Amino acid sequence: MGHASGKNYINEEPGLLSWFTSLDHKRIAILYFVSIMFFFLVGGIMALLLRLELFAVNSAPNVGNILKNGDVYNQVLTYHGAVMVFMVIVPGIPAILGNFFLPLQIGAKDVAFPRLNLASWYIFMLGAALAVITFFVAKVDTGWTFYTPYSIRTGGAVVMMVVAAFIMGMSSIVTGLNFIVTVHKLRAPGMSMFRIPLFTWAIYSTAIIQVLATPVLGITLLLLAMERTFGVGIFDPKLGGDPVLFQHFFWFYSHPAVYIMILPAMGVISELITTYSKKTIFGYTAIAFSSIGIAAVSFFVWGHHMFVSGQSEIAGIVFSFLTMLVGVPTAIKMFNWLATLYKGSIEFTAPMLYALGFLFLFAIGGVTGIMLAVTAIDVHFHDTYFVVAHFHYVMVGGTLMAIMGGFFHWFPKMFGKMYSEVGARWSWVFIFIGFNVTFFPQFILGAKGMPRRYFDYVPEYETLNRVSTVGSWLITIGFLIGLYVIVQGLRKGKQAPDNPWGSKTLEWQTSSPPIMHNFDHDPVVTAGPYEYK
């Protein structure tokens, strides 16, 4: 049901150019959506190539072996990781769904700094373009982690790639800053901090990490670029540097970054579960505070990436202990979601299936995370496929499930059209099953000792690798169905009502799609966000 005037943010200003100069947070969200989906496609194709290569040991004739040699494999691996982390999962939920719905959920007309918001998209695209150019100039093979001294000595456009990551980091900081100020300054009358929807709470916690942690990554990458360009000895022992120092710096950002990837996903899941259970969220305060708790503790656990790096035994133990503490707020969230389902009225829409899929995958990702936090166990699992499986369960299983679920959930609001439920459910079936077929065998491979980032492997690992590769094809089918459903929904979808799911949060109280300034009259909030009574 559109607005009475027939105007909305999509048709208010005509012409393609108006999109690229728009200061409207909803339009900027769409810009991010299109660009990130493109990068996701690129990173996904890389993943398919890697899995295809690993389908068979290289001595087997004519199968697998499509990437020619170790160098090509290592390059594809690097771009898969860098694209997926810096260009898809880190910006994904905050920049698309956060941009679109954070102002709507708190009853604001826009974010606090609309110009900065548009600038952040341009900065992001500049960084992304630079990263893509390296692929055609001189491919990088450092892995997305840029570990020294390898990254200092290897060929390829490492400096350019690092600068690209630095620029994308700037965009991340600017977006985070914008969201923090928006939440503090632009809430509608009556929207107290504890009436904010949990999705916005999650984006807010994420923004804090983005603003505090990303500068460290920026500095680290600049130091690396200086070392490579001018031979300043910081990380390379040949120049008097310390290679392990780089790992400390890198993970000081990149571990909190893991929570930049997962906290927004948790926020989406909270929204989906209350809406499709038609029931108020269990433990609102606990979930909100656990987001902040996770954000705070996440700064003090980076050393668990380095149990075998040569750091001292006592450091290993302290980091192991602190990591256990992150497990508690995470467990609290899981139980809260479970308790929300209790005595609800549960509808199996596609977004809800994605939310339930998230709970399933995140439970497995969570318990294996605890295993990896146990020092003595991590010594065996470190840098094996067990780690690969674990972080894909959390980052891909978690974040991508939430992106898909959240996207279908908010699709009617964003575009004013309905998508095909049946098609969306089928996409879930393939992605969910395919995901488990791909990554569960990797836990076993890792336990058996198969190292990660291997172009080839000893024959005893072949069977499980084959299963894993077949799984990657199922995931692909799932995403293709998802894409088809989205395109069909945009072209031929039925007109969406303002609140198709009977949701209680503010974004559903305006028209679908929303008008340029979001609300006809400034909303006045008199109750919490999930009053299903």
Place this chain on the structure above:
Amino acid sequence: MLLMNKAMAGSFMPEQGTQIAKQVDNLYGFLLVVSFISCAILIGGMIYFVLKYKRKSAHDKTAYITHDTRLEVLWSAIPLIIFLVVFAWGWVLYHDMRKMPENALEIMVMGRQWSWTAEYKNGVKSSEIVVPVGKDVKLILGSEDVIHSFFVPSFRIKQDAVPGRYTSLWFNATKLGEFHVFCTEYCGTSHAAMITRLKVVTQEEFDKWLIEESEVGLLPIAERGAKYFQTRACASCHNVDNPAAKIGPSLYQRWGKEAHLSNGTTVPFDENYVRESMMLPQAQLAAGFSAPSPMPSYQGQLSESELAAIIEYIKGLN
């Protein structure tokens, strides 16, 4: 629960080559059981609830429950206690792994792109690591170039080899046999081929091996070359008994023939060609192999007499 733990321990893990491996597997078994129960509660609970409370009509009444302090304290405290138990258990084991035994047999192990070299006290160098069974062995790890990581899955031990400093690890092998050694820190082109064997032999065999290896210098030149060919890891990339290429070209019956290069020219397969291939592997690539060659340069790694011995050995492959 204890029984289940016993049954789980070691499942999906490589064979147990040390006492530590057994202890690690016990802890892992415990974690698997606890994880399984946790997932059963979370996922099972989820499935039970979504089936039981499936929407019947659009007007379903739902309960209005905002929180329950007792439950919340419970499900914060129980996970915390479990986490602290496994943390402490892991700590104790980790301490055992990190506390170097006294009077251990010390071996220096150097990593480089893309092979390992073990150096024994009597001067023997080997690309395979040979150790006696039932004895504490301490490896002092170093690296000549980038970071590598020394991983023996069957022993459940792993330690990074970092350039510019030494790290160490220890083990006491309880089983005779051969075990994989993988490099687990990404180190470039042939990272996946940086694999060697760890051979556990009896004390007598070990002593004999050490003496034999140190007397290699007294052998005829071609036999010495054959030894070096094994111990300097040439054999991991080059076949010598059939013409099939491995990672590098086969050396079987090549001597004296034409060597076809990737730039289309040919050169005689003679002493100077072999020498240059070892010193400057990028200079003359064999046809069918793409640049850059994964072969490391042996400049400064082999003495003139070792080089000559290897050439003599390759001659004899006809």
